[in-house]
Amino acid sequence: MAELIAKAALDGQGPVTRAGLVLSVLPPAPVWSIAPFPGEDLTPALAALGLDFPAPGRSNRAGDLRLIWTGRDQAFLLGGRPPEGLAAAVTDQSGAWAGFSLSGIGGEAALARLVTPDLRLAAFPVGHVVRTGLNHIPAIILREGETEFHIRVFRSMARSAWAELVEVLEHLAARAAAVQGGASAPARTG
Amino acid sequence: MRLTCPLCGPRDRREFTYYGAEEYLHRPGPDAAPDLSQGGAWDNYLHLRDNPAGPTRDLWYHDQGCAAWLLVSRNTLTHDITGVELVAARKGARDEA
């Protein structure tokens, strides 16, 4: 008999605070993929949970459960297990994705160093989600709040993604310090 | 270059992988003779391509996005992109391989 201890990605990694932004690892939680078969409607089955299959780029929530769009005809259920018998392909993706939270004013500016889509609040309101690349790393980015993003990447790439994000924060912090350390523009008269 | 993915919205070119001409969608049916001689259905499908100066339609994969295959209408002279549709949802999509 084996005794197995579960270990999440970036286990033990503490938060990093730079340039007014806090980067931290999200606690492990269940993640299940739900992909309705062509022509199938999951609305009644999901309505029982208080959820709706999200339109592209959207998410919805009910209590601790959250359903986020993650790709063509595919969504991830966060925080719980989907009901049996859905007319959908269902897989357990818990542990497969490492999650980070980036919070604070100016998270968009930090992500704009790594991510190409438009994440300005007007274009990417709270609850919206994009599937994109974080530099070269496949990522799912959810706007959790006006000043908080949740970023999910493949577990195997979690260290690279973390390092990329920290590097961006270091650059932003150095920029902020340089501007404070001395006026960047010459004084103007007149 | 930017493509407007019907699912994800406008995205930079680097999220997509180019595959080839629209012809790849018109696979000869199972009853087509496995004939690769010149001018045959398979020869056309696999090897014969136009190289248009002007409007063209080709296939792109949104691999850093939603994983949809896209049929893009664009103009090789002006770089205009006149349409992007989902391969899976296109009109007359053949669902019998």
Added chain:
Amino acid sequence: MRLEGKGIIDRTREVSFRFDGRDYRGFRGDTLASALLANGVKLFGRSFKYHRPRGLLTAGPEEPNALVEVIGKTSRTPNTRATMQEIFDGLESRSQNRLGSLRHDLMAVNDLVSPFLSAGFYYKTFMWPRHFWEGLYEPIIRRAAGLGSLAKVHDEGVYEKAWAHCDLLVIGAGPAGLMAALTAARAGADVILAEEQPLTGGRLIADGGLIGGDPAAQWVHRVEAELRAMPNVRIMTRTTVTGAYDNGTYGALERVGLHRSPRPNLPRECFWRIVARRAVLTTGAQERHIAFPMNDRPGIMLASAVRTYLNRFGVAPGKRVTLFAANDQARQTARDLMAAGVQVAAIIDPREDVSVVEECPVHAGAVVIDTKGRHALQAITVRKGSETFRIETDCLAVSGGWNPGLHLTCHMNSRPRWSEEIAAFVPVEAAVPGLAAAGAANGSFSTHGALTAGRLAAERALAALDLRAPDLAVPAAEDTPYTHRAIWSVEGAKGRNGRAWLDFANDVTVKDVQLSAQENFASVEHMKRYTTQGMAPDQGKNSNVAALAVLADATGRGIPETGTTTFRPPYVPVSIAAMGAGGRAKGFAPERFLTSDQASRDRLAPMIEAGLWYRPSYFPKPGETTWREACDREVRMVRGAVGVCDVSTLGKIDIQGPDAGRFLDFVYTNTFSTLPVGRVRYGLMLREDGLVMDDGTSARLAETHYLMTTTTAAAGQVMRHLDFVQQAFCATWKLRLISVTEAFAQFAIAGPKARALIDTVLDQPLGDLPFMGVRPVSVGGVEARLFRISFSGEEGYELAVPVDYGEALFRDLVARAETMGGGPYGMEALNVLRIEKGFLTHAEIHGRVSADDVGLGAMVSPRKDCIGRAASQRPGLWGPEREQLVGLKAAGAISAGAHLFRPGFAVERENDQGYVTSVCWSPTLDSWLGLAFLTDGRARHGERIRLVDHLRGIDVECEVTHPVFFDADGGRMRG
């Protein structure tokens, strides 16, 4: 010389810096150019070809002469424009393109032999004797060629890249740009205002004037303050928009740390990709030089540059200045100088009928025909009618008119239009979709014209964005018409002393362009290449239009008929490091780590890259000195006891749905719909062109649930392929695909004692699990899957658990294996084990082999259609003419990549019989083994073949064998 009370530098902040080994002082707000000029420095560099002494021509990004090296602790940046480099404490810089000192450049001898160095000189001179080129001419020319030199050390600097999105991008923050930004911002549009200089204001900074009755600087200050306070506006100073690209994407280079003392993590530059729904080009205009004889001496500069040095930096570029200009606007230069107390010797105006009423002498109908002064201008010679006279002067301000800064409008293949009215090229409309030029960039040179055009351009953009333009009045401002006469070149003495320069950086003269036309390189594109006109770092910004005019004159055509070369991105030189920011070192590609990574490193396993993954190469034991010792031991361990290997890198694709089996039948050559639940089958996947794409096993977990395994290398390609087949050909079939590679940690347990190990790990007894079977199991209370498959040829299992348990399970399995005489094995042993069995990897299925080539032709089912089936039947993809997979056995070392020849035949391409894809030393068979592709190989088992690898110096004879070397009937793995 610095003037009291002039300029907008911060005189309370002194800055010390170095140039060519000397210490200098300037003020915050100075550029290297202005600070050196204030210190009396006139000589900034040497020209490219003739090594002529050169000084400042401009005060901006188009500077062709004052290109210097900026030296950091670990960096050296050549060709930095002194006119753009702001000074900071500790800045170290030096002149370039010289041999010896700047004042006594030994290469200046080129200037004396200049008659021999005219355009086309290289083409004509270095032709004969032919064999001298490589050995003699080229090395000498290469040594002398090029501007600046590379540091040849790794650039440790930090660079950044970033994306930005906006409704309106305003390129240039002069009067037109500020007005456009203000109009759009008040309408609520998201605006980015990019300005190349550290300050907004454009020419208003240097030229002043009144706007709405107030000094222009106050208006600029007010507008900027309003814009800065608005949340929908981002002002990006020190940011040059470098290119216009498809679909509203613009490149821009921000100088982040180049003007400061370096500090850790501070980027030197940031390369922006700005996506804008609309853009306005308000880059202003650039003044033109005039090609008069000896027009290149230090001290001769553009009139607008003189005003910039005077009014922005408070520096008088000379003590006794002369103005040579053919337009009214340039007269302001003389007036500003005199108002600041600088003596103006004369105004020379080529036009006859112009006002001569100024506070200084005005020579109407006169031209400059010669200049004197070796390292700095001392005097000029003026011709007026038949009379010539000399004027002592140390600075000559020149204006040959203005060229709109239209470069970006040409970045998408459009050519500008010639305007006779302003004797300059102007942008054509809609040259770049979504981009509109306005103000001086569009040929409208008055301040009021710029303000009006800026507002109009913004209003048009707002209409396209469905936003309502605000009610914004254009303030009153200078609105005098642009009065000028086009003057391109002036003739003077013949020969060396009559040379009139066009392209300063590349030393192209009027005579060179005329020679080009005379030798029939008369098209503008030919002239450019023949003379190198416009090919220096300034890309012809200062000279292309004048060169074109000279060419037009020489060929008897008009300028519009002569045409123009086009402008391509980038607008200014962009360092490769900035463009590639984020892609260096670990940013080049992500690293993928296994759950067993730390456990493997704990055992000192060297990690090797497998695609993006890091996998253990081998697990060294004390006393082992080479990787081979460890590898041989691990192979024997698996063949004799049990080994554990992390195989989680294999691609795993979950396929569910009623049509899943039907789908697999379509993408694999063989049949999966008939596979019983709980069984696994080896599958072969082809590309549509009939060649092998990948192989792997697929398991049927339930009636409508399969799990496909791909090779590590092809996981991404296979996923893309399956997505294509599904979406293109079976979009309505009831099935879905998703990668579960990251969801499971999977370990191979292989060897005669594998079963015994498995029995100790599972929560319940396994019972009978047949070869190629799969079953759900439980390990320590965790739901898991056990496959009975083998990539080693031994009785083998693969145990898959949810990925969170991977590390714990790996450590557990290894510890158990070690009590049984086994242990972990790495990639090297894995490779040996599979070669001994003739199993394929992407070394063999490398994209040019068919199913028949690898001996799997029979797997292509004739009873059903599948991707690649039709093409795989094509003649030429099978049969004896093909190179077929064989085994090789050799007594000595052999190598992958070696080629095969019949013994006794010459080692020549014509006799090539095939090549080797994989080799190993087999401790099991005590022999070197290889897998190879050999022409008609299957019919040649038992033959001898010669293996040659010139690179590694290997030339040995091998025996051709069946590719399965060990346990050919598979008895060991079937158990």
